[in-house]
Amino acid sequence: MNVDNYCGNVAGDENMREFVGKSVFNGIAIGPLKVLGKEENAVKRTKVEKPEEEIVRFTQAKEQAKAELGEIYKKALKEVGEASAAIFEVHQMMLDDLDYIESIVNMIKTQEINAEFAVAVTGDNFSEMFAAMDDDYMKARAADVKDISNRVIAILQGKNGAGNLGDEPVIIVADDLAPSETVQLDKSKVLSFITRHGSTNSHTAILARTMNIPALIGVEYPEDGDGKIAIVDGAKGILIIEPDENTLRKYEELKREDEEQARLLMELKGKPNITKDGKEINLYANIGGVGDVAAALANDAGGIGLFRSEFLYLESDDYPTEEQQFKAYRTVAENMAGKKVIIRTLDIGADKQVGYFNLEKEDNPAMGYRAIRICLDRIDVFKTQLRALYRASYYGNISIMFPMIISVDEVKKAKDLCEEVKKELEKEGVKYGQVELGIMIETPAAVMISDELAKEVEFFSIGTNDLTQYTLAIDRQNPALDNIYDSHHPAVLKMIKQTVNSGHAHGCWVGICGELGADTTLTETFLHMGVDELSVSPSMILKVRNQIRNSDSTR
């Protein structure tokens, strides 16, 4: 057991134990654990009298494995779609690979050993070759080679595959789950997935998200857990084994609340964000990282209205590379499958500091060296991000948004850099998609010249937090001023109104991505002003949708 992950007995009950993992999907599951064992160590080396017969056994097992994979492919096609099912087609081809077959046949012939052992050793060798490759995608293929080899071994040993779970729904616990294992599981009997290994992009994680059930990875669960009652808390990323009565009651209550929320979601899901008088507006999600996409989709976001790219810089000890950024942006774009994803370029400085930028300490950082001001000064850093964004735009519907704008000149410079990046990519033969450009309206200056700015871009997104602080000259961070900080101040609302008018006069759509967007007491006011889009945190989407559907924009 890994002591780092073990939080020990929790006060109150002798047996209650808590384990930490990384959540890949939120939710609560309560039920018995089912530990799926791996039997790959069960293969013994034995000497055989007639190697030719072993070769025939292997060939038959291989053909049967291919036939099984063909069936799994068909099942997966129905359940998880073409893209996820394709891997089983590749598995069939791997079983026909001549290097793989020759290695097994040679081992049987020259060493006079059993087919099981020859398959196991060859599988290990090939999977090590992939594990050693300098590419995360190829590294992950090591599991595929193990998977096909284990299938052939299981057939040779006359064993049935996984999938028999009994009648009661269970929490599945395993070292790692191969795609062929997860697809064979009876989905109606699975409450949650817990794995020791795997990544947030593994098949299991993707499956959990599709099935809408909580799942944790990287959990050092105990081997003796089989059959014991456990709780999976997807939000906190913990597994609690043998909970005491209080904990169990608390979680049963939370689960009921979740279900209530889910019921509301079901009721409002798929319904348009349309007012009583028939005006429809876009309702998008604000996210701060790749992991939030699942919540955005689960809450029926029409797109991503604000993807804060800072997390890439804040989580890193050095400047994130173009490749790292490209992967993150691409993942979000792909997961949103053609829905709009508005990514805000780097917005650090002020209250968000990053060590390796070596920014000097300022007396008044909110009005200091931050966001686009840094980007237009540190062109190398900015261009790395723009290149990653344009490359990722090929995989979905990406828009780019610049923060902290106060002048037309800044927008022109940023646009020039975008053009430069596009030219570079064209020269390199790298594809990119159609990208809408927009700006944050969060300074009074930007509001006052919004008619000029609107001619330069395709959309505005109003950042009400900063706009309020700059308009009212009230430091957000100063608690002594909380009593006079009025987010409904008429000056702020007039700023918003003016921005919408200027935007519309010049063909820009206008959204709100600040906290005010989720303030349901203002939803009707915004609709009246003609706001085209509201971007709110995922958990607020359905509440705001509810408000929109009960509003009248002509009032």
Added chain:
Amino acid sequence: MKEFTYTITDPEGIHARPAGIFVKEAAKYSCAVTISKDGKEVDAKRIFGVMGLGVKCGNEIVLKCDGADEDAAMEELKKFLEENM
């Protein structure tokens, strides 16, 4: 023997699935078909070999066809590379 040099433009490089499809195409011909990258040459009719090259976007590969139907093989495989990778 026919030879053709090509730079991969697919952003994903040669992933498992495209490798599989390519191998299937190559297996249709009786001539020897190989792909090489940075001097490492593999049999293009074997999926593990092709995947093992770890070909990424921007990499240059050399396709060789050698044998009776090399003209037809080269013509089709070249077309396949250009259209899909």
